[in-house]
Amino acid sequence: xxxxxxxxxxxxxxxxxxxxxxxxxxxxxxxxxxxxxxxxxxxxxxxxxxxxxxxxxxxxxxxxxxxxxxxxxxxxxxxxxxxxxxxxxxxxxxxxxxxxxxxxxxxxxxxxxxxxxxxxxxxxxxxxxxxxxxxxxxxxxxxxxxxxxxxxxxxxxxxxxxxxxxxxxxxxxxxxxxxxxxxxxxxxxxxxxxxxxxxxxxxxxxxxxxxxxxxxxxxxxxxxxxxxxxxxxxxxxxxxxxxxxxxxxxxxxxxxxxxxxxxxxxxxxxxxxxxxxxxxxxxxxxxxxxxxxxxxxxxxxxxxxxxxxxxxxxxxxxxxxxxxxxxxxxxxxxxxxxxxxxxxxxxxxxxxxxxxxxxxxxxxxxxxxxxxxxxxxxxxxxxxxxxxxxxxxxxxxxxxxxxxxx
Amino acid sequence: xxxxxxxxxxxxxxxxxxxxxxxxxxxxxxxxxxxxxxxxxxxxxxxxxxxxxxxxxxxxxxxxxxxxxxxxxxxxxxxxxxxxxxxxxxxxxx
Numbered sequence: 001x002x003x004x005x006x007x008x009x010x011x012x013x014x015x016x017x018x019x020x021x022x023x024x025x026x027x028x029x030x031x032x033x034x035x036x037x038x039x040x041x042x043x044x045x046x047x048x049x050x051x052x053x054x055x056x057x058x059x060x061x062x063x064x065x066x067x068x069x070x071x072x073x074x075x076x077x078x079x080x081x082x083x084x085x086x087x088x089x090x091x092x093x094x095x096x097x098x099x100x101x102x103x104x105x106x107x108x109x110x111x112x113x114x115x116x117x118x119x120x121x122x123x124x125x126x127x128x129x130x131x132x133x134x135x136x137x138x139x140x141x142x143x144x145x146x147x148x149x150x151x152x153x154x155x156x157x158x159x160x161x162x163x164x165x166x167x168x169x170x171x172x173x174x175x176x177x178x179x180x181x182x183x184x185x186x187x188x189x190x191x192x193x194x195x196x197x198x199x200x201x202x203x204x205x206x207x208x209x210x211x212x213x214x215x216x217x218x219x220x221x222x223x224x225x226x227x228x229x230x231x232x233x234x235x236x237x238x239x240x241x242x243x244x245x246x247x248x249x250x251x252x253x254x255x256x257x258x259x260x261x262x263x264x265x266x267x268x269x270x271x272x273x274x275x276x277x278x279x280x281x282x283x284x285x286x287x288x289x290x291x292x293x294x295x296x297x298x299x300x301x302x303x304x305x306x307x308x309x310x311x312x313x314x315x316x317x318x319x320x321x322x323x324x325x326x327x328x329x330x331x332x333x334x335x336x337x338x339x340x341x342x343x344x345x346x347x348x349x350x351x352x353x354x355x356x357x358x359x360x361x362x363x364x365x366x367x368x369x370x371x372x373x374x375x376x377x378x379x380x381x382x383x384x385x386x387x388x389x390x391x392x393x394x395x396x397x398x399x400x401x402x403x404x405x406x
Numbered sequence: 407x408x409x410x411x412x413x414x415x416x417x418x419x420x421x422x423x424x425x426x427x428x429x430x431x432x433x434x435x436x437x438x439x440x441x442x443x444x445x446x447x448x449x450x451x452x453x454x455x456x457x458x459x460x461x462x463x464x465x466x467x468x469x470x471x472x473x474x475x476x477x478x479x480x481x482x483x484x485x486x487x488x489x490x491x492x493x494x495x496x497x498x499x500x
Contacts, residue, residue, distance in 0.1 A: 046409040049485040125495035126454030150408050154455045157437040200408045203458050226409060227471040255464035262457065264440040360484040369484050
């Protein structure tokens with residue numbers, strides 16, 4: 001576990017005064033709203049990493065509860081999808097995947113279990129490395145792909161490239177975040193008053209895709225970046241919109257996100273993938289939440305290319321501990337890691353019981369690594385770091401806001 | 407794994423760019439980025455692909471977060487590990 005330091009000290013803002021001013025602004029807005037809790041949700045593992053790493057929650061007003069929703073694509077990959085990859089690996093097919101997928105449990109086994117029994121499982125950092133692996137062998141290589149839109153476009157680009165090897169195919173577990181936000185917004189018992197949108201997914205899709213969502217559910221969405229000041233500025237905007245009862249979209253990350261997004265990437269994404277309904281681990285059936293390879297690219301779709309028999313894996317009973325895992329409740333925003341009696345005890349990063357402890361984007365893993373939700377307010381701020389050398393810089397803040405009332 | 411990593415384009419060869427990340431050079435694909443990219447530009451990269459050309463006036467604050475991550479992180483730092491994973495996603499320059 002990383003030792004805890006002070007909130008503002010650990011934030012290492014170039015401009016600590018700006019950080020303090022934003023924190024004071026949050027306090028003021030929370031007072032104006034005057035009820036508690038004010039529950040907000042973000043949907044991105046990188047946001048949770050930054051919030052936990054920089055001790056940001058310690059600077060929030062006590063009434064503001066910022067929870068992590070289904071923003072971990074590895075975590076929401078459902079048991080049968082993991083089982084498909086495990087079954088393929090056990091049948092002798094070479095499976096390449098991102099590192100986080102290795103230890104994610106299926107119904108009984110993970111890919112790491114299959115690997116320890118001799119199955120060929122390779123960890124790659126990019127889909128291109130999986131293609132290179134296929135080029136280096138005559139064996140069938142299946143890339144078990146995970147990630148939201150930001151990552152799915154890379155898979156799409158590879159599928160569209162004319163020179164991809166014939167022994168390469170893709171088992172898609174790619175997810176589309178927007179439909180899952182709708183499910184979470186509709187769960188009875190959630191009191192989410194606003195959403196913080198994931199900056200880099202929005203860099204691909206554009207912030208415009210949140211407009212119908214914000215209008216339908218009457219709740220604001222603010223797209224934010226990943227720097228501590230970006231997140232605090234995003235939350236200030238979100239609280240302003242909550243206070244005013246506005247259900248619009250604001251873009252607080254204009255250096256990366258436009259209204260239309262990356263059209264070239266979208267064109268490739270939707271040429272290769274179509275949405276389909278699917279179970280997300282612990283959440284629900286999410287209509288249009290999965291990205292499935294279109295029929296036109298059947299030759300590269302592992303589900304069409306291989307006869308995958310997952311039932312052969314189900315002769316062993318699942319672990320008893322797995323039944324007590326509350327990963328689903330955490331992913332849907334109904335529980336936090338501290339609500340789980342196994343958190344940090346039976347369930348640890350090196351022997352995880354649930355997916356949320358496996359992935360570096362899982363709430364349990366992040367809280368375990370960074371010490372959870374510390375109260376750092378009592379610690380003294382540190383002096384600011386020297387500014388980096390003469391790079392162009394412009395003031396971050398509200399003047400870059402693009403706001404739309406829906 | 408949505409954090410990405412910014413780097414400076416050194417040279418371009420068709421769809422491949424040689425990108426410098428704090429002294430480490432990797433080849434990054436340009437299939438996805440939606441603006442023309444030239445040597446000297448900064449791009450945000452994810453799983454070996456440039457997904458966005460970073461506007462010149464925004465480079466400083468974009469680099470800031472990553473520099474603080476790479477400077478003080480331990481092996482247990484998940485965020486820094488994700489950044490290192492993004493660096494490893496680029497192809498080693500041949």
